[in-house]
Every structure is written in structure tokens, then in C-alpha cells.
Amino acid sequence: MDVNQIFQHKVPWLQNPDIRPYVYVRDENSISQPGKRHRLDWFSKAPIFKDPLDLAELPFAEYIYHIENIAFGPSAMPMPRWVFYDCAVMPGFVCGFAYKKDKLPALLKAKLPDFGDIDYVPLSLFIIIPTMHKGEWVAHNLCSVNSFLDKSDQFYGLGFLSKAFGLWYANVEQCSGMTQWGSPALKLHSHYGHLEVIGAYAPVHSHAKTVTYRAQVNASSWELFFTKEADLEFLEQYEKTGLLIDPKNEKSMIEIQSKIQNNEGPFYLNASEVLANDLKAPLDLYKPKGY
Ligand SMILES: CC(C)(COP(=O)(O)OP(=O)(O)OC[C@H]1O[C@@H](n2cnc3c(N)ncnc32)[C@H](O)[C@@H]1OP(=O)(O)O)[C@@H](O)C(=O)NCCC(=O)NCCS
Structure with missing residues (x-):
């Protein structure tokens, strides 16, 4: 459809x-x-x-x-x-x-x-x-x-x-935001443009298990939220890093946060994966190809 x-x-x-x-x-x-x-x-x-x-x-x-x-x-x-x-x-x-x-x-x-x-x-x-x-x-x-x-x-x-x-x-043009790992809201937020994880752990927030993200807003991919089709443009541009964030495991968030701070990123989430995954299932982190 x-x-x-x-x-x-x-x-x-x-x-x-x-x-x-x-x-x-x-x-x-x-x-x-x-x-x-x-x-x-x-x-x-x-x-x-x-x-x-x-x-x-x-x-x-x-x-x-x-x-x-x-x-x-x-x-x-x-x-x-x-x-x-x-x-x-x-x-x-x-x-x-x-x-x-x-x-x-x-x-x-x-x-x-x-x-x-x-x-x-x-x-x-x-x-x-x-x-x-x-x-x-x-x-x-x-x-x-x-x-x-x-x-x-x-x-x-x-x-x-x-x-x-x-x-x-x-x-x-560019939208950043904050939500909690494992929140249904992440299914929505990941669909407005390729979502970069700019923070994987936020103890300054009242909920430390918060993801801070940023996206270049791109309306041409918004319909994927409804059609649930894979974002082919994303798959062309990004590849898996082998790193995972586990919404049930604070340590995995702290590890990625350290990598972000060490300039080992940028790390992105795959919107189709976020949409299809169980809320509490680990999420793959992606990087731009050849980065
Ligand atoms: C999170 C929130 C904004 C989502 O808005 P919504 O109007 O419920 O969601 P929409 O109708 O736009 O989207 C529905 C889709 O969202 C996802 N979704 C929404 N609630 C979900 C839930 N509880 N569990 C899993 N997926 C959920 C699903 O993908 C669903 O589509 P599907 O039924 O085809 O799988 C709303 O539920 C809400 O107000 N939650 C409480 C406040 C909050 O946490 N806000 C986010 C702060 S960052």
C-alpha cells in the first residue's frame, strides 16, 4: 500500500x-x-x-x-x-x-x-x-x-x-531532541531524517538513560513511518558498526557515550530497524560508509 x-x-x-x-x-x-x-x-x-x-x-x-x-x-x-x-x-x-x-x-x-x-x-x-x-x-x-x-x-x-x-x-532544517532509550517515541523521532546519536547517556537529565539525537530534516522519507518500508537511501549511505545499544543495559549507553566523546562517531540509528524492533531489544549503531 x-x-x-x-x-x-x-x-x-x-x-x-x-x-x-x-x-x-x-x-x-x-x-x-x-x-x-x-x-x-x-x-x-x-x-x-x-x-x-x-x-x-x-x-x-x-x-x-x-x-x-x-x-x-x-x-x-x-x-x-x-x-x-x-x-x-x-x-x-x-x-x-x-x-x-x-x-x-x-x-x-x-x-x-x-x-x-x-x-x-x-x-x-x-x-x-x-x-x-x-x-x-x-x-x-x-x-x-x-x-x-x-x-x-x-x-x-x-x-x-x-x-x-x-x-x-x-x-x-535541523532538529535535535531527547528521549529515553526503549521509549516508543524513538520509533517516531527516527523517521524525520537520518538520526544521529549525539549523546547516548545523559546523567545531567533527570533520566540518565536518555538518548540525545540530531537529524537533518528530510520530508521525502517521512512516509516510511506509515509504509514501514526500508529506507534504501540510508542503507546506501551507512553501514553497521557492530556496536549495539541495549535499552536494558546502562553500561552499553555509557560505552557509546565514551566513544562519542572520543570522536569515534558519528553514530546513527536505522529508522526501519527502530520501527520494527521490540522496544527493549538492542539497536545497531551505524556509521557513514567509508568513514
Ligand atoms: C509517544 C507518543 C507521542 C506517540 O504518539 P502516538 O500518537 O501514540 O503514536 P502514532 O499514532 O503517531 O504512531 C503509532 C506508531 O507509533 C509506535 N508506537 C506508539 N506507541 C507505541 C507503544 N506503546 N509501543 C510500541 N510502539 C508504539 C508504533 O510504531 C505505532 O505504529 P503501529 O501501531 O503501526 O506499530 C504518545 O504515545 C505519547 O504521548 N506518549 C507519552 C508521552 C511521551 O513519551 N512522549 C515522547 C517524549 S520524547
């Missing part, structure tokens, strides 16, 4: 007129030429715009907090309100998908408090923050209501498409 057929069968919500992408940025941070950098026709619907500084739109933020806090509760990383305001809303770009409140499916409505008068309810959250390094943004948060919905009620691809929308809309 090609990606359009998969969208029709597995991602029908993307065409639902009651669901739209949203952009939640203060005026000064708005993107002047959205979607100009990456060639992609997935996001034809105009986003809804929400102003984080407008008191009338506070209920939208309350929904964001609620969804985010449930999603990150199990990993003990719910986002404090000041972090969202100081580190996301002020410097960065916040987006996702939102559902018209009066059309919300009963199953989802039943799982959410009513935060008051607002036209749309967010379903997902993606935050990116520009860095001092020109062209590089840090992905700071990604979550979706799928994390607390039964499989049959989920919006397939919601998390993946929320990050894709943000990278596309904000013309992001």
Missing part, C-alpha cells in the same frame, strides 16, 4: 473537517513563510491560530496541560506550567491537532474535564525551540491523546503527524 492508501484506511481523521492543525504561538514568533522548505502535500487544511497570551483562550492551555500531564505522568515528567510558559511559549513554537469542541467523540469527551468556553480542544502537542546554532531547533515535547485512549479509539499517526506538521510548518 502506498502512503495515500494508508492515509485513507488508517488515518481518516486527517480529512475530518472538524479536526485541524493548530498553531499556538505569540505574535512575535509567528512563521513568516510556513511550509516553504519541505515539499509535502499532507497538510492542506489551514491551521487554527491560538494566542497563548490571550486570557480568553486560557481553556485551550488547560486542555494542553491536562493531556500532557496524563501522557507524561507514567514517566514522571509532566511539564510544570512555568516550563511551558518560560521555555516553550516565550521562545518557541507550539502546535498540534485540535478537534472542534462541540463535535468531540463521546469516548474522548468522557476522558476530559470541561475547561470552559473554547471552540477547539487540542488532541496533541509538539513544541520546538530555536537554538543559538543557526537552523537547529530542539524538539522539547511531543504527546498525544492516543497515549490514554484504547487502541480502537485512537487517531492513528497523531503523534507522528503532529511533529511532522511542526517541522514542515516552521521550515525546520
Whole structure:
């Protein structure tokens, strides 16, 4: 099946007129030429715009907090309100998908408090923050209501498409980020461009078993997340190093971290392998051929 057929069968919500992408940025941070950098026709619907500084739109933020806090509760990383305001809303770009409140499916409505008068309810959250390094943004948060919905009620691809929308809309050239080894999120993050492991162990973080990554954003390979086909371009350019990271073994992370620090890298993950692998299975590290 090609990606359009998969969208029709597995991602029908993307065409639902009651669901739209949203952009939640203060005026000064708005993107002047959205979607100009990456060639992609997935996001034809105009986003809804929400102003984080407008008191009338506070209920939208309350929904964001609620969804985010449930999603990150199990990993003990719910986002404090000041972090969202100081580190996301002020410097960065916040987006996702939102559902018209009066059309919300009963199953989802039943799982959410009513935060008051607002036209749309967010379903997902993606935050990116520009860095001092020109062209590089840090992905700071990604979550979706799928994390607390039964499989049959989920919006397939919601998390993946929320990050894709943000990278596309904000013309992001290079995206770095952090996630925990063994997290399902790595299946998503590895698909936006060849993922270089720039840190394999992060004791400075509250979770030391964190992978820090960087990718040159390349929208032409995003469909592989849905088709689950091998990334042939990656296989042409990279080869296995024989080194493994084991999400169950902290020592393997420290060993790779030491190699990165000794300039023995760069090390990359193979997105198809990350997608196909069991979450707790060891992952091969790759290097550019002939490096
Ligand atoms: C991780 C998260 C953002 C993924 O978003 P999502 O909307 O659930 O995922 P999508 O629908 O976009 O993608 C589904 C695919 O992701 C992968 N996936 C998602 N959750 C998974 C899980 N629990 N176990 C294994 N794979 C999983 C699978 O590949 C799945 O496709 P498949 O069913 O065909 O195998 C979301 O589950 C979430 O909010 N988690 C809690 C917060 C979090 O950990 N965020 C990441 C921080 S870096």
C-alpha cells in the first residue's frame, strides 16, 4: 500500500473537517513563510491560530496541560506550567491537532474535564525551540491523546503527524531532541531524517538513560513511518558498526557515550530497524560508509 492508501484506511481523521492543525504561538514568533522548505502535500487544511497570551483562550492551555500531564505522568515528567510558559511559549513554537469542541467523540469527551468556553480542544502537542546554532531547533515535547485512549479509539499517526506538521510548518532544517532509550517515541523521532546519536547517556537529565539525537530534516522519507518500508537511501549511505545499544543495559549507553566523546562517531540509528524492533531489544549503531 502506498502512503495515500494508508492515509485513507488508517488515518481518516486527517480529512475530518472538524479536526485541524493548530498553531499556538505569540505574535512575535509567528512563521513568516510556513511550509516553504519541505515539499509535502499532507497538510492542506489551514491551521487554527491560538494566542497563548490571550486570557480568553486560557481553556485551550488547560486542555494542553491536562493531556500532557496524563501522557507524561507514567514517566514522571509532566511539564510544570512555568516550563511551558518560560521555555516553550516565550521562545518557541507550539502546535498540534485540535478537534472542534462541540463535535468531540463521546469516548474522548468522557476522558476530559470541561475547561470552559473554547471552540477547539487540542488532541496533541509538539513544541520546538530555536537554538543559538543557526537552523537547529530542539524538539522539547511531543504527546498525544492516543497515549490514554484504547487502541480502537485512537487517531492513528497523531503523534507522528503532529511533529511532522511542526517541522514542515516552521521550515525546520535541523532538529535535535531527547528521549529515553526503549521509549516508543524513538520509533517516531527516527523517521524525520537520518538520526544521529549525539549523546547516548545523559546523567545531567533527570533520566540518565536518555538518548540525545540530531537529524537533518528530510520530508521525502517521512512516509516510511506509515509504509514501514526500508529506507534504501540510508542503507546506501551507512553501514553497521557492530556496536549495539541495549535499552536494558546502562553500561552499553555509557560505552557509546565514551566513544562519542572520543570522536569515534558519528553514530546513527536505522529508522526501519527502530520501527520494527521490540522496544527493549538492542539497536545497531551505524556509521557513514567509508568513514
Ligand atoms: C509517544 C507518543 C507521542 C506517540 O504518539 P502516538 O500518537 O501514540 O503514536 P502514532 O499514532 O503517531 O504512531 C503509532 C506508531 O507509533 C509506535 N508506537 C506508539 N506507541 C507505541 C507503544 N506503546 N509501543 C510500541 N510502539 C508504539 C508504533 O510504531 C505505532 O505504529 P503501529 O501501531 O503501526 O506499530 C504518545 O504515545 C505519547 O504521548 N506518549 C507519552 C508521552 C511521551 O513519551 N512522549 C515522547 C517524549 S520524547
